[in-house]
Amino acid sequence: QSVLTQPPSASGTPGQRVTISCSGRSSNIGGNTVNWYQQLPGTAPTLLIYSNNQRPSGVPDRFSGSKSGSSASLAISGLQSEDEADYYCAAWDDGLNGRVFGGGTKVVVL
Amino acid sequence: EVQLLESGGGLVQPGGSLRLSCAASGFTFTNYGMSWVRQVPGKGLDWVSGISGSGGSTYYADSVRGRFTISGDKSKNTLYLQMNYLRPEDTAVYYCAKESMKYDLPSSAIDYWGQGTLVSVSS
Numbered sequence: 075q076s077v078l079t080q081p082p083s084a085s086g087t088p089g090q091r092v093t094i095s096c097s098g099r100s101s102n103i104g105g106n107t108v109n110w111y112q113q114l115p116g117t118a119p120t121l122l123i124y125s126n127n128q129r130p131s132g133v134p135d136r137f138s139g140s141k142s143g144s145s146a147s148l149a150i151s152g153l154q155s156e157d158e159a160d161y162y163c164a165a166w167d168d169g170l171n172g173r174v175f176g177g178g179t180k181v182v183v184l
Numbered sequence: 185e186v187q188l189l190e191s192g193g194g195l196v197q198p199g200g201s202l203r204l205s206c207a208a209s210g211f212t213f214t215n216y217g218m219s220w221v222r223q224v225p226g227k228g229l230d231w232v233s234g235i236s237g238s239g240g241s242t243y244y245a246d247s248v249r250g251r252f253t254i255s256g257d258k259s260k261n262t263l264y265l266q267m268n269y270l271r272p273e274d275t276a277v278y279y280c281a282k283e284s285m286k287y288d289l290p291s292s293a294i295d296y297w298g299q300g301t302l303v304s305v306s307s
Contacts, residue, residue, distance in 0.1 A: 076228060106290055106291070107291060107293075109293040109294070111229070111294075113229075118279060118297040118298065118299055118300060119229065119279075119294075119297055120297065121293060121294065121295045121296075124284065124293035124295070125293070130295065162228065162229050164229075164231075164293075164294075166289065166290035166291070168290070170245075170246065171243060172231060172234070172243050172244065172245050172246075173219070173231040173234065173243075173289075174231065175228060175229040175230065175231060176228070177228045178228040178229070
């Protein structure tokens with residue numbers, strides 16, 4: 075059972091917009107920034123979004139992040155086949171004094 | 185180019201010990217915090233431990249506190265994870281990861297990951 079809650083899967087057709095939610099509490103998302111990671115099959119994760127809504131250089135602007143209260147979301151607009159991957163949210167938890175991850179969401183491009 | 189190369193994984197019996205190493209290059213090691221994150225094959229990510237760039241602050245997940253120790257050697261640009269009293273549930277791929285900040289891990293993001301080393305705990 076992960077501290078941050080994500081839906082196990084999401085899907086869309088090419089060109090569609092897909093949104094992934096990440097639910098937490100005041101001790102984690104509510105009080106700290108949220109980061110998102112993409113993990114392509116068989117590879118290590120990579121940073122997709124940091125500080126709630128910032129994209130590292132090289133990340134397409136199709137990817138966007140937002141946060142409201144103790145929840146966050148990742149949106150993928152103009153879905154492409156190469157976006158098929160697992161996506162994880164993460165935040166620091168002040169109560170646990172450590173980083174916590176969501177359980178991950180597998181995005182399938184139909 | 186940031187590179188993180190883990191080593192030291194392998195098969196160990198329950199109750200045994202293992203030390204993981206992570207050779208870092210492409211950045212000033214002492215200017216950034218570092219972390220270890222593990223992943224059971226086919227499952228999600230599980231943060232294990234973190235250390236500030238100065239080495240003065242260390243953080244542990246409840247599941248490993250008291251059994252694992254994180255440390256860094258700035259002369260070798262190498263991060264370590266000493267794992268004692270290993271349990272079958274510690275079996276996972278262990279990733280070495282660079283933080284985006286030096287001191288403030290709560291506000292930091294993991295911005296680079298190694299390729300991982302597999303630790304198997306079984307009799």
